[in-house]
Amino acid sequence: MQKQAQQLLDWVDARFPLTFLWESQWGKYVAPKNFNFWYIFGSLAMLVLVIQIVTGIFLVMHYKPDASLNAAGVPVAFASVEYIMRDVPGGWIIRYLHSTGASAFFVVVYLHMFRGLMYGSYRKPRELVWLFGVAIFLCLMAEAFFGYLLPWGQMSFWGAQVIVNLFGAIPLIGEPLSIMIRGDYVVSDATLNRFFSFHVIAIPLVLIGLVAAHLTALHEVGSNNPDGVEIKKQPKDANGIPLDGIYSHPYYTIKDIFGAVVFLFVFAAVVFFMPEGGGYFLEFNNFIPADPLKTPPHIAPVWYFTPYYSILRATTSDFMLWLGIFVLVVGGLSVFSLRHQLAKLAAAGVTAVLLVAFYFLDAKFWGVVLMGVSVLLFALLPWLDRSPVKSIRYKGGLYKGILAVFVVCFVVLGYLGILPPTPVGTIVSQICSILYLGFFAFMPWYTAMDKTQPEPERVTWQ
Amino acid sequence: MSDAKLDATSEHTGCACSLDASRRNLIAATAAVGGAAGLGAAVPFVASFTPSERAKAAGAPVEVDIGGMQPGELKTVEWRGKPVWILRRTPEMLASLKKTDDLVADPESLRSDQPAYVKGEARAIKDEYLVCVGICTHLGCSPTAKMALGSESGISDSWQGGFLCPCHGSLFDLAGRVYKSMPAPDNLPVPPHTYLSDTRLLIGEDGKEA
Ligand code: HEM
Numbered sequence: 101m102q103k104q105a106q107q108l109l110d111w112v113d114a115r116f117p118l119t120f121l122w123e124s125q126w127g128k129y130v131a132p133k134n135f136n137f138w139y140i141f142g143s144l145a146m147l148v149l150v151i152q153i154v155t156g157i158f159l160v161m162h163y164k165p166d167a168s169l170n171a172a173g174v175p176v177a178f179a180s181v182e183y184i185m186r187d188v189p190g191g192w193i194i195r196y197l198h199s200t201g202a203s204a205f206f207v208v209v210y211l212h213m214f215r216g217l218m219y220g221s222y223r224k225p226r227e228l229v230w231l232f233g234v235a236i237f238l239c240l241m242a243e244a245f246f247g248y249l250l251p252w253g254q255m256s257f258w259g260a261q262v263i264v265n266l267f268g269a270i271p272l273i274g275e276p277l278s279i280m281i282r283g284d285y286v287v288s289d290a291t292l293n294r295f296f297s298f299h300v301i302a303i304p305l306v307l308i309g310l311v312a313a314h315l316t317a318l319h320e321v322g323s324n325n326p327d328g329v330e331i332k333k334q335p336k337d338a339n340g341i342p343l344d345g346i347y348s349h350p351y352y353t354i355k356d357i358f359g360a361v362v363f364l365f366v367f368a369a370v371v372f373f374m375p376e377g378g379g380y381f382l383e384f385n386n387f388i389p390a391d392p393l394k395t396p397p398h399i400a401p402v403w404y405f406t407p408y409y410s411i412l413r414a415t416t417s418d419f420m421l422w423l424g425i426f427v428l429v430v431g432g433l434s435v436f437s438l439r440h441q442l443a444k445l446a447a448a449g450v451t452a453v454l455l456v457a458f459y460f461l462d463a464k465f466w467g468v469v470l471m472g473v474s475v476l477l478f479a480l481l482p483w484l485d486r487s488p489v490k491s492i493r494y495k496g497g498l499y500k501g502i503l504a505v506f507v508v509c510f511v512v513l514g515y516l517g518i519l520p521p522t523p524v525g526t527i528v529s530q531i532c533s534i535l536y537l538g539f540f541a542f543m544p545w546y547t548a549m550d551k552t553q554p555e556p557e558r559v560t561w562q
Numbered sequence: 563m564s565d566a567k568l569d570a571t572s573e574h575t576g577c578a579c580s581l582d583a584s585r586r587n588l589i590a591a592t593a594a595v596g597g598a599a600g601l602g603a604a605v606p607f608v609a610s611f612t613p614s615e616r617a618k619a620a621g622a623p624v625e626v627d628i629g630g631m632q633p634g635e636l637k638t639v640e641w642r643g644k645p646v647w648i649l650r651r652t653p654e655m656l657a658s659l660k661k662t663d664d665l666v667a668d669p670e671s672l673r674s675d676q677p678a679y680v681k682g683e684a685r686a687i688k689d690e691y692l693v694c695v696g697i698c699t700h701l702g703c704s705p706t707a708k709m710a711l712g713s714e715s716g717i718s719d720s721w722q723g724g725f726l727c728p729c730h731g732s733l734f735d736l737a738g739r740v741y742k743s744m745p746a747p748d749n750l751p752v753p754p755h756t757y758l759s760d761t762r763l764l765i766g767e768d769g770k771e772a
Pocket residue numbers: 138139140141142143145146149209212213216219221222226229230232233234236237311314318322323324325478
């Protein structure tokens with residue numbers, strides 16, 4: 101039996117690199133032996149991706165992307181979701197798995213990214229692993245946004261209305277662009293159908309491709325670890341693997357399965373006992389069918405968008421002055437610190453152009469820009485961090501303090517984004533927005549000033 | 563032919579010196595033509611993103627019977643998928659527009675979207691009836707009517723009645739004019755409209771006033 105199996109495998113291997121793929125991507129992939137709790141979220145993200153795709157396939161079998169009204173006067177799309185919840189056998193579990201999965205995806209990915217921040221996983225030679233990650237993050241946001249329109253509830257409709265209109269703030273091309281996105285002059289059936297297409301096929305295809313690229317790049321350069329030391333630079337043992345390296349299989353197979361089981365316990369508890377997540381995972385206003393004539397009294401995006409939504413709302417015309425000062429300081433520092441004449445000139449030029457543009461273009465436009473920039477800034481991290489060490493374990497108090505402030509600001513922005521706007525809330529979110537931007541903008545200076553400790557030769561591990 | 567073969571072999575030896583220039587040109591030309599064809603092929607796909615003929619044709623004018631409206635009553639009708647408000651203003655409501663003149667960003671509606679035949683602070687053909695699109699000029703939510711006056715409104719002690727946008731808090735007066743330093747830049751748009759008779763209003767078409 102064993103012999104036949106081996107023969108079959110040989111037969112396949114002669115025609116398709118099955119064993120090679122398995123060994124290079126997982127079986128014989130050498131990873132540092134000191135992975136901790138934080139290293140579980142990558143494989144959990146893959147698990148959630150699978151959950152979303154499988155539950156999504158089954159939802160599409162019953163869902164109808166149709167904004168017209170049925171005989172009872174309810175939009176067909178909204179009614180089809182109610183039908184899934186009430187009449188399709190097992191439908192409610194499948195839907196709650198999918199809606200809870202969306203929130204779980206962001207929980208897992210935010211923690212996964214935070215791990216990267218802590219251990220300097222974005223730094224050389226993992227820049228591309230990180231950039232593919234940032235692209236995944238963008239796709240994930242697009243996927244969630246498109247998906248949220250599909251139930252065609254009040255929050256779906258008005259959320260899409262506000263976000264699509266954001267593009268209208270871009271000078272000149274804004275208006276035609278937002279009409280192209282909607283496919284109509286208002287959010288309508290045309291919008292629903294194209295968002296459906298993006299949500300079920302276009303973005304998932306790109307997402308899967310990016311995840312494959314993310315992992316290929318990681319397995320090419322090798323994993324970082326909580327100590328931030330490169331195991332590939334260490335001496336090799338008799339089997340030719342670095343002293344601090346172990347095979348992913350079976351060691352991390354077991355660890356990841358354990359992590360998945362714990363995760364699934366929590367996940368199932370939410371699905372069965374609080375699928376609406378207190379109104380944060382499924383918003384209450386979305387149980388009312390879309391009404392183009394009436395906006396609900398309080399609209400807020402789902403929790404995972406709220407930090408960025410807060411930054412958008414914080415950008416009022418009063419805020420532009422502060423933003424101008426901020427850009428002036430960062431620009432001035434750059435001109436002062438850059439070595440090449442040309443680079444100095446470029447920095448001064450960019451600063452001047454920005455300041456002039458701040459003066460002439462609406463705060464509404466800059467809100468959109470700032471929201472986009474605050475997501476994209478993550479992509480620059482590999483080139484902003486100039487610390488001699490990677491891991492937070494060996495960084496100094498300065499970096500630790502600033503990272504803590506960044507995390508607090510992110511959470512506060514997220515919290516304020518859920519609430520209706522208030523004057524105090526606006527000021528707090530303006531302060532947090534500036535600090536958020538400052539985390540990135542001042543990084544080249546504070547990471548260079550930070551008093552670090554030397555990295556060890558070997559990973560620390562008990 | 564044999565020359566070309568020779569060149570190909572010299573390429574294999576790593577010598578870039580004798581690359582066949584005509585082949586290079588051919589590659590460049592093929593790439594250019596292929597690229598142009600690719601761009602051309604993208605046209606129908608990009609075009610399909612724009613509103614369809616059906617979406618463009620939608621938006622016939624709507625006729626509204628305003629005969630039974632009480633003073634102070636607000637009616638909402640749908641035109642081109644958007645809410646259009648008709649507010650029958652009382653003399654007090656009209657008088658309040660004088661007080662809000664100084665508080666609003668564009669009192670004469672110079673920047674705002676409205677037909678030439680509505681002018682001044684009332685922004686109406688017949689001062690009694692305000693007709694405007696109930697979509698905030700910020701990001702497109704539909705504001706809520708706040709008709710209670712003063713502190714009762716929960717907005718401010720001197721509130722004259724008007725509209726509050728639930729999304730980012732823009733305030734509008736009883737002529738749909740936006741207050742100063744609000745997220746919304748402009749007054750609520752006034753759609754083309756005309757009176758067919760004293761009690762029949764047509765929204766979406768200019769009348770003989772135009
Ligand atoms: C669909 C979403 C994602 C999936 C399925 C995914 C998957 C994975 C997996 C399986 C690993 C290896 C295990 C681990 O280190 O935890 C990994 C590593 C990594 N991921 Fe992701 N990831 C996703 C999103 C992201 C995002 C959004 C970022 C950052 C913007 C990111 C940055 C990284 C980095 C830097 C590493 C290397 C970590 C190290 O070696 O220390 N990933 N990813």
